Amino acid sequence: MRLRIPEPIKKIALLAACALAVTGCASNKEIEYTIPARVAPVPDEGWSMMSAYDPWNGMNRSFYNFNYRVDRWVLLPAVRGYRAITPDPLERGITNFFANIREVNYFINSVFQLAPRKAGNAALRFGMNSTIGLLGFTDPAGAMGFTPMPEDLGQTFGYWGVPAGPYFVMPLLGPSTARDAPGTIIEFFWFGLFAPKIFRDFWGHPAVTALRIVDTRKNVPFRYYQTGSPFEYEFVRFLYLTYRDLEIAR
Numbered sequence: 001m002r003l004r005i006p007e008p009i010k011k012i013a014l015l016a017a018c019a020l021a022v023t024g025c026a027s028n029k030e031i032e033y034t035i036p037a038r039v040a041p042v043p044d045e046g047w048s049m050m051s052a053y054d055p056w057n058g059m060n061r062s063f064y065n066f067n068y069r070v071d072r073w074v075l076l077p078a079v080r081g082y083r084a085i086t087p088d089p090l091e092r093g094i095t096n097f098f099a100n101i102r103e104v105n106y107f108i109n110s111v112f113q114l115a116p117r118k119a120g121n122a123a124l125r126f127g128m129n130s131t132i133g134l135l136g137f138t139d140p141a142g143a144m145g146f147t148p149m150p151e152d153l154g155q156t157f158g159y160w161g162v163p164a165g166p167y168f169v170m171p172l173l174g175p176s177t178a179r180d181a182p183g184t185i186i187e188f189f190w191f192g193l194f195a196p197k198i199f200r201d202f203w204g205h206p207a208v209t210a211l212r213i214v215d216t217r218k219n220v221p222f223r224y225y226q227t228g229s230p231f232e233y234e235f236v237r238f239l240y241l242t243y244r245d246l247e248i249a250r
Helices: 007-018 057-085 088-112 116-131 153-159 180-194 197-203 206-218 232-249
Strands: 167-170 174-177
Touching: 057 167, 057 206, 057 232, 088 116, 088 153, 088 180, 088 197, 088 206, 153 180, 153 232, 167 180, 167 232, 174 180, 174 232, 180 197
Parallel strands: none
Antiparallel strands: 167 174
16 A cells, blocks of 8 residues: 655655755665654554644644744745845855755764764765865765765664654744754754864854855745645644654664
């Protein structure tokens, strides 16, 4: 029996673009992928694609609507202004620059997950792009076939058996879980401990943070309340939890 994805979910799947990069495995052994029980098409009574562990539903919906308003009135206008005044080559360079910085987190989490191949890939990409790639504004490592292998602290917690816990919509940052949310915050701060000094010196500057937020939003096609479905909140939740299950499993 194949899992049939309704058309509204296909539209909302663009949400995963903010982090989606399923690549490689930690060793030469093959990993057997299975559909998580939460989303498997089993005929158990009471099972529903809409179901999820969401005990904070009321609060989460409030944060979802808050994020929508911030997105509509602040972030999207900022993105439009940014794209209007920034030449395309510079836009691509800035996107590459922030992508290169994320390799520091990929490296640390790969080490914590005992994944030497991924750690080596992150170290190579960061070293090559930070030098001959002009601090990451270009991506020579990618041109040579060394593509990003994203790993975050939530995945590290999952690797060591920490359960996802309740679904949680973070103010401004969007879908998460009780396991993933702390990692999002911790990773922002530990960059200042592990990154080379040339990057640490400006990492916490408000202008750099604002530019990173605008650049990130620019690269996510998802738009709130444009899926044509009255169940958008449930679809976003379903997509995020499914995506994270698959990320932990790989």
